[in-house]
Amino acid sequence: MGKAQIAVMSHVILHDYFRSSASYRVRIGLNLKGIEYRSTMVNLVTSEQSQAAYHELNPQGFVPLLEIDGHRLTQSLAILDYMDATHKQPPFVPHDPAERSHVLAMALVVACDIHPLNNLRVLRYLRGPLGHSQDEGDVWYRHWIGEGLPALEAMAAKSAGQWLNGDAVSLADICLVPQLYNARRNDTPLDAYPTLVRIDAAACQHPAFAAAHPDRQEQPA
Incomplete structure (x- = not known):
């Protein structure tokens, strides 16, 4: 850029x-x-x-x-x-209505179906008031990733090119990369998702994605 x-x-x-x-x-x-x-x-x-x-x-x-x-x-x-x-x-979403719907659906698999169940406040509630162990919380985390990524892989396989929807970056890719970063942090196997892994690897070489990586941000002392 x-x-x-x-x-x-x-x-x-x-x-x-x-x-x-x-x-x-x-x-x-x-x-x-x-x-x-x-x-x-x-x-x-x-x-x-x-x-x-x-x-x-x-x-x-x-x-x-x-x-x-x-x-x-x-x-x-x-x-x-x-x-x-x-x-x-x-543009983050295509102009064509059907393609736009497809991109939004892929983005929402992450933003609505996976991420909300695995964010910090949910995990704290599991490990605090509900009394679950760290290991049980990790199993919970991986379970919900395992519920969402197979669907996203299948959706992406039908439309993927360089990115999740053809050869233009979209909202779906913006949602994918942080989700796979967190999946890896929690030792979630990703071998079953070759399309997602391929696109994530390419995205992380893009300057806009690379500059946004957590390792390049301010971190607590």
Whole structure:
């Protein structure tokens, strides 16, 4: 991505956490659209998201929160939709209605069916009030990935080219890469998903995806 393609918008602030899948999606989206931003970390491990000062910004107490164009935007897919409406290139969803539906369906397999069951607050509830062990929590995590990825692999196999839907990056790819990062962190076998693994490997070589990787973000001391 050349400097000429970057829209200089120094007032854009991303309230972020390096391992948050939803924040990871938004970082990828910002990079793809060439939107410069400043990241400020909300430490989920120390529950900064639950403090009153952050709730004034985002009543849900979630990350990401994006401050842009005088707005405070929440929910990663809604933020990505805003970017797509205000910065046309590259488009995150196809114009063709059937292809658009397919891309949205693949994205939602991750964002609605896998990720919500495996995010930090659910895992903390399992290991806290419900009294499950770390090992049981890990089994839970892998179970829900194992429920979602076979369907996504089958959906992608019908449409994949360089990316999940042909040869243009889309919202589905933005959702895929953080999910596979977290799957690997939790030792989830991925051999059964050759299409997803291939596209993830290629995506991670793309500058916009590479710059968004958790290892390249601010991390807690």
